[in-house]
Amino acid sequence: MTLLPETTQKKLGLAIDLDTCVGCHACEVACKEWNTGGYGAPLSDQDPYGEDPTGTWLNRVHTFEVKATPDRGASESGTPMSQLSQLVHFPKSCLHCDDAPCVTVCPTGASYKRSEDGIVLVNEDWCIGCGLCAWACPYGARELDADEGVMKKCTLCVDRIYNENIPEVDRVPACVRTCPAGARHFGDFNDPNSDVSKLTAARGGMDLMPEMGTKPVNQYLPPRPKHDIDLIQLAKPELTEPTADGGLLGWLDKALEKLG
Amino acid sequence: MHPAPSIIIFTTLSGAGFGLLGLLFLGIGPFACPAFLWVSAILGFGMAIGGLLASTFHLGHPERAWRALTQWRSSWLSREGVLAVLTLAAGGIYAIFLLFGGVAVSQLGTIAALLSIATVYSTAMIYAQMKTVPHWNSALTPAMFLASALSTGLLALTFVASFAGPVPAAMVVISIVLVILAWGLNLAMWRRNAETGLSGVGSSPETATGLGALGRVRLLEAPHSSPNYLMREMVYKVGRKHAQKLRRLALLVGGALPLVLLLLAGTGFAEPFWLLLAFATHLAGILIGRWLFFAEAEHAVSLYYGHR
Numbered sequence: 197m198t199l200l201p202e203t204t205q206k207k208l209g210l211a212i213d214l215d216t217c218v219g220c221h222a223c224e225v226a227c228k229e230w231n232t233g234g235y236g237a238p239l240s241d242q243d244p245y246g247e248d249p250t251g252t253w254l255n256r257v258h259t260f261e262v263k264a265t266p267d268r269g270a271s272e273s274g275t276p277m278s279q280l281s282q283l284v285h286f287p288k289s290c291l292h293c294d295d296a297p298c299v300t301v302c303p304t305g306a307s308y309k310r311s312e313d314g315i316v317l318v319n320e321d322w323c324i325g326c327g328l329c330a331w332a333c334p335y336g337a338r339e340l341d342a343d344e345g346v347m348k349k350c351t352l353c354v355d356r357i358y359n360e361n362i363p364e365v366d367r368v369p370a371c372v373r374t375c376p377a378g379a380r381h382f383g384d385f386n387d388p389n390s391d392v393s394k395l396t397a398a399r400g401g402m403d404l405m406p407e408m409g410t411k412p413v414n415q416y417l418p419p420r421p422k423h424d425i426d427l428i429q430l431a432k433p434e435l436t437e438p439t440a441d442g443g444l445l446g447w448l449d450k451a452l453e454k455l456g
Numbered sequence: 457m458h459p460a461p462s463i464i465i466f467t468t469l470s471g472a473g474f475g476l477l478g479l480l481f482l483g484i485g486p487f488a489c490p491a492f493l494w495v496s497a498i499l500g501f502g503m504a505i506g507g508l509l510a511s512t513f514h515l516g517h518p519e520r521a522w523r524a525l526t527q528w529r530s531s532w533l534s535r536e537g538v539l540a541v542l543t544l545a546a547g548g549i550y551a552i553f554l555l556f557g558g559v560a561v562s563q564l565g566t567i568a569a570l571l572s573i574a575t576v577y578s579t580a581m582i583y584a585q586m587k588t589v590p591h592w593n594s595a596l597t598p599a600m601f602l603a604s605a606l607s608t609g610l611l612a613l614t615f616v617a618s619f620a621g622p623v624p625a626a627m628v629v630i631s632i633v634l635v636i637l638a639w640g641l642n643l644a645m646w647r648r649n650a651e652t653g654l655s656g657v658g659s660s661p662e663t664a665t666g667l668g669a670l671g672r673v674r675l676l677e678a679p680h681s682s683p684n685y686l687m688r689e690m691v692y693k694v695g696r697k698h699a700q701k702l703r704r705l706a707l708l709v710g711g712a713l714p715l716v717l718l719l720l721a722g723t724g725f726a727e728p729f730w731l732l733l734a735f736a737t738h739l740a741g742i743l744i745g746r747w748l749f750f751a752e753a754e755h756a757v758s759l760y761y762g763h764r
Binding site: 248282339 | 523533537585586658659661666667669672673679680681682685689690756757760
């Protein structure tokens with residue numbers, strides 16, 4: 197049913213920390229590895245080892261440069277504006293929106309949002325591969341699989357998070373489990389005491405493209421302005437000569453100094 | 457947006473078909489002439505059904521297309537499918553009575569005509585509902601689709617009407633008015649497109665990434681070294697390069713030329729020939745316009761791929 201639920205009991209989703217993401221792309225690979233063998237059709241690749249490889253991915257990491265302008269991101273320490281810029285790695289997957297436009301446009305009922313946990317899923321046996329849901333999504337979260345002709349998207353690893361056949365520690369999405377920087381957090385945004393709710397409140401989590409009216413569940417935690425850190429100052433201790441002050445080493449140091 | 461031929465053919469051809477059928481169901485044309493009735497019914501149903509079949513060519517699973525009739529409560533694409541089936545059913549019964557019984561059931565005809573209009577409207581709403589494509593997200597989209605369906609439909613009907621002898625001057629005059637209206641609405645869309653777009657609704661790489669507070673955002677590394685589905689489908693840019701030339705071509709072929717041909721037909725000399733050419737050129741121009749409708753449209757996802 198492509199009508200959206202009025203409310204959902206849980207709001208499962210991800211809090212993605214743009215401050216800690218190192219842009220290693222491990223989440224993409226873990227996602228593809230799990231989901232190509234899990235729920236639904238495999239995530240196919242076309243010409244994977246050839247000249248023009250392409251394929252279906254449910255999670256993609258972009259890298260952006262953010263450059264300060266006179267009115268935005270200005271320095272408090274007087275660093276020249278032209279020098280202020282920083283690199284932000286930006287993982288992007290389905291945001292499991294509350295007002296998911298991809299669901300309501302679906303003509304077949306293949307796309308749906310679950311009322312129990314808010315996860316947006318595709319019933320691949322009903323999908324006709326018209327691609328309209330991918331057009332309706334402002335985030336590029338849905339990709340039509342070229343081999344299967346059905347729409348693929350992030351399932352929030354629905355076949356992991358409730359899976360009692362795997363150790364409890366693994367019952368989180370594959371991207372979260374694999375992230376070496378701890379930049380991805382999974383939880384229930386409906387529960388104000390969950391880790392993701394607390395993180396979002398503490399770090400000023402934000403919606404992507406709020407003007408599109410999608411009310412995304414996934415939250416992005418903004419990076420701290422790194423460009424204001426004085427790298428030379430940070431590196432100072434390494435640049436000064438090491439000296440030993442007392443004891444045997446101190447005596448030896450001084451004795452050797454005297455020898456010239 | 458990627459201008460898929462199947463979708464361009466679907467929207468123009470089934471638009472022309474439902475436009476023609478809608479006018480026929482209202483009893484417009486020389487109903488005493490059997491050749492007119494047969495040819496217009498075959499042409500109308502042919503274009504409408506042909507267009508609908510073309511729309512299934514881009515599907516990943518056309519064999520499941522029937523499922524698209526189920527979600528009319530929320531989906532414009534589903535509504536379009538349901539209305540098309542209802543129109544063809546009501547219109548089909550009307551046509552059977554007309555062609556085999558010689559009776560025009562006007563009440564049924566009126567219902568079928570209203571359904572034809574509703575079908576074209578819902579086709580347009582598939583695109584007009586897209587907040588992600590601000591160029592489409594306006595009332596101009598259904599207005600342009602409806603005007604184009606009626607103009608191409610009436611030009612086809614007027615051509616077929618000429619089989620029964622000289623066409624009434626009113627049909628030619630209304631054809632001229634509709635051709636002007638169709639291009640007027642296309643011009644209005646082009647003007648609006650120049651002024652709105654993603655920046656017009658406040659979307660930018662800064663809102664897409666949420667990083668605007670830190671400064672100006674620029675894509676440094678795309679996620680992959682080669683293009684993906686999203687880029688092929690929604691970050692299509694080739695169309696914009698030749699947009700101005702194609703607009704002029706569309707206006708010339710689809711607007712100026714049919715107007716001259718309609719005036720020539722008005723002289724009464726070799727009327728069917730001029731009218732056939734007027735229909736063909738107008739349809740060709742509308743096809744070019746529809747190609748631009750897709751190719752020029754900017755999608756929000758392009759903001760993640762270096763578009764501003």
